[in-house]
Amino acid sequence: MQTTKRWNVDVVVSEESEGDSARTWAEVGLATDDGTALRGHGMARKHPTDMDVPEIGEELAVSRALSDLSRQLRQVAAADINDYSGLPWRPT
Structure with a gap:
């Protein structure tokens, strides 16, 4: 027996800038056929001296x-x- 499933991950990215600094947020979502729904979050900051x-x-x-x-x-x-x-x- 062979089974194939496809899980899709939804990615949303937003950025907020103020002066020379910026912050970027990301949210990823996973929903499976069995009802599992998860959301992951991440953030990054740009230092004012960074390109x-x-x-x-x-x-x-x-x-x-x-x-x-x-x-x-x-x-x-x-x-x-x-x-x-x-x-x-x-x-392990």
């Missing part, structure tokens, strides 16, 4: 949001392992 390259802030903020989402998904998996096996999950 103005918005893509760098976007990349950092999105990577941090994806990392947050990954952590949450591991927690869901650990809880599922515990529920189904009765044994706590131990990362």
Whole structure:
């Protein structure tokens, strides 16, 4: 038996600039067919002396949001392992 599923991650990025500094926020969302819905958040700041390259802030903020989402998904998996096996999950 072979099964294929597609999970889509929605990414929203916003930036706020004030003077020479800027902040970029990212929110990523994952919703699966079984009803699991998670949201990860990330933020990046541009130092006033840094060059103005918005893509760098976007990349950092999105990577941090994806990392947050990954952590949450591991927690869901650990809880599922515990529920189904009765044994706590131990990362290897």
